Amino acid sequence: MNDERMETKGILPLLVEFSVPAIIGMLVNAIYNVVDRMFIGNAPNLGAVGIAGITISYPITLVLMAISLMVGVGGATRFSISLGKKEKEKACIYQGNAIILTIIFGLLFTIFGNIFINPILKILGASNTVMPYASDYLSIVLFGAVFQCIAMCGNNFSRAQGNPKNAMISQLIGAGFNILFDYILIMQLHMGMQGAAIATIGGQFLSMIWQLFYLCSNRSLIKLDIEHLKLKYDYALDIIKTGIPAFLMQMANSVLNFILNSTLGKYGGDIAISAVGIITSFQTICQMPLTGLM
Template sequence: MVGKNKLETEKISTLLIEFSVPAMIGMFVNAVYNIVDRIFIGNTPGLGSLGLAAASITYPITLVMIAFGLMVGVGGSTRFSISLGRKETEKAQHYLGNGVALAIIMGLSFTILGNIFIEPILRNIGASEAVLPYATDYLSIILYGAVFQCLAMCMNNFSRADGNPRISMISMLIGAGFNIVFDYILIVRLGWGMKGAAYATIGGQFLSVIWQLAYFTGNRSNVRLVLGNMKLKLTYVREILTTGIPAFLLQIANSALNFIINASLVVYGGDVAISVAGIVTSAVTLIIMSISGLTQGLQPIVSYNTGADRIDRVKQALKLASIAGFIITTTGFLVIQLFPEFVVRLFNQEPEVVALGIKAIRIWTIAFPLVGLQIVWSNYFQAIGEVRLASFLNLARQLVFLVPLILILSSIFGLYGIYAAVPLADLLAFLVSFFFIRKRFPKSKILI
C-alpha cells in the first residue's frame, strides 16, 4: 500500500504540506458555497437584507446536515486510517463501504423529514413573516440535495485518508466552481432569487459526489469502494459513529449556537442584526474552514502513526499543525481588524447593515488568534480515538462557554453583550484545551 508506507516513512513536514494544503484549499473553497450565495443574495435587488436574513436563518439546518456527513466521514476515515496503520486492509474496506452507506441513509432522511416539517422548523428557529418566504424557497431545495452534501462530506475525508488529498481538493473545487458560476447565472441573469442560489449549491455538491465515486470505484484508489462492503454491520457502524461523535457534536453545537444567537438577535436587534450575524459568521467561516482543512490533513498522519506506535512522529505533526493554525487565525484576525468595512461591504451595501457590521465583526474576533490552536488541539484527541475528551473540547468553545455567556451578557448589555460573549468563550476554550494538551505532553513544546 503506497499510502500507508508514505504516512509512516515520509518526512512529517512534507506529509503535513501534502495532506493539509489541498484540504485547506478545498475547505476554504467549500466555504464559498454558502458565502458566495450570501454575497449574490445580499447585493441583488429584491433580496438584500431579507435574503441575507433568510440565509442566516437556514444556516443551522445546513450545519446539522454537515454534522451527520462529518460524523460518518471523520469517524469512518479515522478508523480507516488506524486500520491501515495496523495493516488491516480488509477492515479499512468495510469502514469505507459502511461509511458511504450511512451517508446515503442520513441524506435521504433529511430530504424526507426536512421537507415534511419545513415551515414549523423555520418558524421555530426564528424566521419572521417577512423572511419566511425567502427561507422556504432556499431550504426546500437544499434539502433535496442533502444526500449529495452528506456523501461529499463523507467521501472527501476518506479520499484524504486513502493517501490522495488532491482528490478531495479537486472534488471541492469542482463543486464550488459550479456554485459560483451558476449563482451568477441563476440569481443575476435569470432572476431565480433564493431558489437559484439553492440550485447552484446542490448542483455543485452533485458534481463533487460524482468525482469521488469515480475515484473510489476506479483503479486510482488504494482501497476501492465495493458494493458488498456497503452492507451495514453493527461493529463497523458503531465504531464509525462513536469515533465521529466529536466532529458531529462540534457541528451540532455550531448549529445550536446559531439558533441561540439568531433567537437573541431577534430580541435585541431584529432582522438587521440577523443579517449582520450572517455576514460576520460567513467571514469567520472562511478562516475556520482553513483550520478544518489543516486538521483534516493532520488526522490521517496522527491516526496512522498512532496505530503504528510512532509517537515521535505524532508529536512532531501536532507541533507543526499548531504553529500553522496559529498563523492562519492571526492572519485572519489582522485582516478583519484592519479592513472591517471592506469585509462587510462584500455582502451588503445598506448603511444600517454596514455600520452595525463593522462594530460587530471587530468585537467578535478579538480573541481569534487563539482559535486555531484550540481547534488543532481538540482535533488531535479525536484523531487518536479519545472520543470523550475530544467531544468535550469541541463543545467547549461553541456551547459550554459561549451559550451561557450569550444569555448572561445579552441580558446585561443587550446586542453588544452577544458580540462580546464570543471572544470570552474563545479565551476560556483555549485555556481548557491548553491544560489537556500540556497534560498529555508535559515535557514537549507544542508551540507554547
C-alpha cells in the same frame, strides 16, 4: 503505493502535503459562501431579507454537516486504523458502511426536514417576512443532503487514503459550479432563493460524483465495491461512536448560531439577522483555512 508513502515519509513533509490542499479546499468553500450572500444581497427583490433567509437556515446546514462529519471522520478513522493493522478487508467494510450510512442519514434528513420545514424555521426564529425566503432556499437544499453527505465523507476517505489533492479538487469543482451558477441563476435568470439553492446542491452533486468515481476507480487505494455496501451494524456502530466528537463539535456551532439568530430576531429584527449573516461569512474566511490544519 500511498500506504507505503505514509509509512516512510517524514512527519513534516506529510503535514505540509496534507494540510495545504485541505487549507485551499476550505478557503474555497468559505469564499463561495461569501459569494452566495453577495449575489443574494445584490439581487433584485432579495437583498437583506434574502440574506436573512439563508442565515436563518444556516443552523440546519450545520446539523447536516455535523452528521456528515460524524460518518466521514468516524469512518475514515476506523479505515486508517484497519489499514495500519494490515486489515484490508476491514478497511473495505468500514469504507462501504460509511457510504451507506451517509445515504441513510441524508435521505432521512431530506424526508423529515421537508415534512417539518415550516415548524423548524419558526423555531429557528424566522419571521413572517423571512419565512418564504428561508423556506424556498431550505426546501431545495434539503434535497441535496445525500449529495453533501457523500461528498464530505468521500473527502475524508480521500485524505485517509493519502490523496488530499483529490479532496481539494472535489471541493474546487463544487465551489466553482456554485459560484458560476449563482451568477447565472440569481443575476441572469432571476430565480432568487431557489436559484441559490439549486446552485448549491448542483455543486454538491458534482463533488459527490467526483468522489464516487475516485473511490470506485483503480486510483483508489481501497476500491469501493458493491459487496462492501451491505450495512453491518457492528461496523456502523464503530463508525458512529468514533465520529461522535466531531458531531458534537459541529452541533455546538449549530446551537450557537440558533441562539444568536433567535436573540437577534427578538431584539434587532430581520435586518440584524442579515447583518450577522454577512459578518459570519467573512469570519468563515478566516476560520476555514485553520480548519484545514485539524
